[in-house]
Amino acid sequence: MYNNPYRGDFPIFDDTGLIYFDSAATSQKPQSVIDAMRKYYEHANANPHRGLYSLSAEATRLYERGREAFASFINAGDPRQIVFLRNATEALNLLAISYGASVLAPDDEVVIPISEHHSNLVPWQQVCKRTGARLVYLYTNEKGGIEDKEMEKITARTKIVSFAQVGNVFGLALPAEKIITKAHAVGAVAIVDCAQSISHMPVDVKALDCDFAVFSSHKMFGPTGIGMLYGKKEMLEKLAPLLTGGDMIEYVSEQETTFAEIPQRFEAGTQDVAGVVGLTSAIAYIRALGYPAIEKWEGELTSYCLEKLSVLPWVVVYGEAEATGRRFPLITFGVEGIHPHDVATLLDTEGVAVRAGHHCAQPLMRHLGVQATCRVSLSVYNSKEEIDTLVDALVRVRRIFGYAD
Amino acid sequence: MQIEQLYREVVLSHNKAQKNRRHLANASVSEHGVNPSCGDDITLELEITSDHRIRDISFVGSGCAISQASASILADLVRGKSVLEAKELFDLFFQMIEGDEADPRLLEASVFSAMAHMPARIRCAVLGWRTLEKALAPYWNEERQEPR
Numbered sequence A: 001m002y003n004n005p006y007r008g009d010f011p012i013f014d015d016t017g018l019i020y021f022d023s024a025a026t027s028q029k030p031q032s033v034i035d036a037m038r039k040y041y042e043h044a045n046a047n048p049h050r051g052l053y054s055l056s057a058e059a060t061r062l063y064e065r066g067r068e069a070f071a072s073f074i075n076a077g078d079p080r081q082i083v084f085l086r087n088a089t090e091a092l093n094l095l096a097i098s099y100g101a102s103v104l105a106p107d108d109e110v111v112i113p114i115s116e117h118h119s120n121l122v123p124w125q126q127v128c129k130r131t132g133a134r135l136v137y138l139y140t141n142e143k144g145g146i147e148d149k150e151m152e153k154i155t156a157r158t159k160i161v162s163f164a165q166v167g168n169v170f171g172l173a174l175p176a177e178k179i180i181t182k183a184h185a186v187g188a189v190a191i192v193d194c195a196q197s198i199s200h201m202p203v204d205v206k207a208l209d210c211d212f213a214v215f216s217s218h219k220m221f222g223p224t225g226i227g228m229l230y231g232k233k234e235m236l237e238k239l240a241p242l243l244t245g246g247d248m249i250e251y252v253s254e255q256e257t258t259f260a261e262i263p264q265r266f267e268a269g270t271q272d273v274a275g276v277v278g279l280t281s282a283i284a285y286i287r288a289l290g291y292p293a294i295e296k297w298e299g300e301l302t303s304y305c306l307e308k309l310s311v312l313p314w315v316v317v318y319g320e321a322e323a324t325g326r327r328f329p330l331i332t333f334g335v336e337g338i339h340p341h342d343v344a345t346l347l348d349t350e351g352v353a354v355r356a357g358h359h360c361a362q363p364l365m366r367h368l369g370v371q372a373t374c375r376v377s378l379s380v381y382n383s384k385e386e387i388d389t390l391v392d393a394l395v396r397v398r399r400i401f402g403y404a405d
Numbered sequence B: 001m002q003i004e005q006l007y008r009e010v011v012l013s014h015n016k017a018q019k020n021r022r023h024l025a026n027a028s029v030s031e032h033g034v035n036p037s038c039g040d041d042i043t044l045e046l047e048i049t050s051d052h053r054i055r056d057i058s059f060v061g062s063g064c065a066i067s068q069a070s071a072s073i074l075a076d077l078v079r080g081k082s083v084l085e086a087k088e089l090f091d092l093f094f095q096m097i098e099g100d101e102a103d104p105r106l107l108e109a110s111v112f113s114a115m116a117h118m119p120a121r122i123r124c125a126v127l128g129w130r131t132l133e134k135a136l137a138p139y140w141n142e143e144r145q146e147p148r
């Protein structure tokens, strides 16, 4: 029914007519990822780093192999620069609580774009409150971009600049290199949230020269429950652990503990080995598809979707790719006269799953002057036929609401 | 297609019910309710007589069609009722939302029985009712202590 070479890799679509347009929230999982995790539980499950028996050694090997796979995937250099956590949010909290709280003082500033996901906003807001530092926003223009004038807010007072490489509302890439260079020029630390970007474009942390970067496995075809933190080695060395307990120690006496080296120092307690095995398989899946193929397929779908929506005069699309920028497969829009939640509920009755709401970006919604929006986010398993269904369904929604378009 | 049916009815009544969307000249109570996650926002105004009757009720606010229509239908339903009768309707409405058969006394509000299949939208449908509850709670308490 669908002319799509990738859809068959994802069992969730097997016997349903599901049209899934919420991959920015979480991607669907290929069979290979599901199989790898099942195989781990069936054949290799043991507590890593603890047993001296061979099964535990195997679990440890698989876990560390995942670290190597991810390190090489983002060009981290050394696998020890990768910390496994639960998700991007946890990684950002570790940075805010552990790093932020240790360097911020009254009158220092943390700079973030207004378009950030709450997970890259609330942790900074809270640490600023605790330390007396100021949270400063870079405001987006009506196209969703950040103008050079805004960048001047990165000053000698700035200690931390944190931003999403690709945002989850506009689907646009911010000028990462420019922001990082500017941050470093004033002596600030640069953090990049790659939760959205990595499923659509290669991430090279060395080329970016960021100090830290955060990721979520579940947005890149991997399982939920695994997040990744990358850090420059000297930065990770400076970072105090947030959680303590088993596995993160070197030596414990009655009153004192010395911590393990990085990255174990940040991985307290029994880790999610099956999750890391799934992530490893997800990386293999992306490598097998290849970013050029992903970019081509998603690019065509995105242009097609934008073109189809542009024909509907009562649809307004937020954000616009700058002349040089690429539009990622994430389109946020509104339907004139109809609340986004009503749009999403009615689309759902037609088997079309879109996101509606504030997309975890309430300050941005306020900046845009809207309560909520609808969002379609696409992945390789989506097809043009599905976009046609979306457009037909939108027309129906308007009719139900009594518009005679 | 229960949901589409709901929308067709809700939207109709929503459009027609602009009569409930206004301010009251002699409001005795005004109560504000919000769903922070969706931005639904409603203020109910009630004129309550000394013998605890809802002489008039109106609302203003913004939000999704379900929240706005539910508030408007609620206003039609409880206008002219005593605060205790309103309490009964309140209970019946929540029983229906939780999956019970709609009681005939709920009249037009019974379209929201479809909400039992839409857990994500229940908050929208009950916002008006929750706001009514806040507005009437003092009266309900008073009635409980010294029934008329």
Ligand SMILES: Cc1ncc(COP(=O)(O)O)c(C=O)c1O
Residues within 6 Å of the ligand: A024, A025, A087, A088, A089, A090, A117, A119, A120, A164, A166, A167, A168, A193, A195, A196, A216, A360
């Ligand atoms: C840009 C961005 N950053 C961070 C996150 C948070 O990811 P998680 O919920 O996996 O921690 C998201 C998820 O929606 C996101 O889109």
